[in-house]
Amino acid sequence: MEAENHTELSEFFLLGLSEDPEMQPLLFGLFLSMYLVTVLGNLLIILAIISDSHLHTPMYFFLCNLSFVDICLISTTVPKMLVNIQVQSKGISYIGCLTQMYFFIVFGGLDNILLTVMAYDRYVAICYPLHYTVIMNPRLYVLLVLMSWFVIFWVALVHILLMMRLTFSTGAEIPHFFCDIVQFLKVAH
Template identity: 65%
Template sequence: MEPRNQTAVSEFLLLGLTDNPALQPIVFGLFLSMYLVTVLGNLLIILVFGSDSHLHTPMYFFLSNLSFTDISLRTITVPKMLVNIQRQSKTISYTSCLSQVYFAVVFVGMENFLLAAMAYDRYVAICHPLRYIVIMNLQLCVLMILFSLCISFMDALLHSLMLLRLSFCTDLEIPHFFCELAQMIKLSCSDTLINNILIYIAACVFSGLPLSGIIFSYTHIVSSVLRMPSTEGKHKAFSTCGSHLSVVSLFYGAAFGVYIRNEVSDSSRKIAVASVMYSVVPQMLNPLIYSLRNRDMKEALRKLISRTASLL
């Protein structure tokens, strides 16, 4: 099979989650519902953060950025899938596919670093409460966001440039509902050793280091809480970490589950279905977790609803 140069490739085919026409309306309705819940839920968190001055703290500052990241991550993938189902088409242009890869890498990297930043915030709040205001100042929080954004953009740019050097064969079918970096590399007719090495290095840096930071933070948090003499103090300390710990468990647990599925399954379609648990579900559940488990968020939301109702 003669490989075609990448510049000759005009489009790819996104095979989606199923080929069964009878299931397409169900998939469309399910993903549309999850997308709307994700967008509306995370927008509500951003709105509540901006409207209540009591939430203008580092923890909620990071949470609002996490919500924006979740919205962005889903917006670059799900709408295209929904449009394709409606049009009964599987095509995606080469430029759009590369854009999906680029921004998916950016926002997944951002999500990892934001979860680590939130863990560090809880570590300082519980282990160094008297120095919390000094350490977690606005300048440091903004710098952490900018650092995460810059390094995520650079990583995505590097992966994209490495994709540009690849040539693709006549088989341009991507067994996924969006253009995933690893799937695109598998389609290439070129030598992809460097690309695969880069993926493993990036995974260690952008997942391993933040996860290590989260584990380090919570190890010290648990140690400090257990030394507290008051049962009420222990409960309060754990309650401030409960929402974040739930989100971390969901995000990394789903990612680990997809990795295991990838290792034990030879079916690309089954892997694509499993990846929904990693790439869609956590972003949808994050607002629910923070709304239901966080007393400050519930109180701010109640005030916002009351003010809105009074205006109407």
């Protein structure tokens, strides 16, 4: 096959976890239940933190943001996989694949950055307990979260702009249930 310009009609096929037709309903049920439990659990955490004024501290502010990011992270991959299983379709457009990768990089990276910020918060609380409220003031912890979002949006954008320079064969197969960066790079020419 001759490599074509990737901006035209490129489509990828997500091979998923199993091609066995008997496994599809089991996979659908398993991932749907996992998705619902994750989303509902994180929503309950967010609602508990918002509704209780005793939980309006930096640690719970970060935890609320982390729960929101976890909902977004799982929502970038699992719904597309569930639709693919249900309609027996494995195709995803080039733009759809790049979009999925962008949001996966954003929310996956943000998940890691927020965990780092939460570790810093706990470090300050343990090592400087008398200065904790002065150091971790509302301005600082809101700034930490906003900077996390700002940095990861730009990091993900750079990654996607570099991915757009690659060329692919029409109908390339990605042996995964979502557009994973490593698998995406393996099918590039």
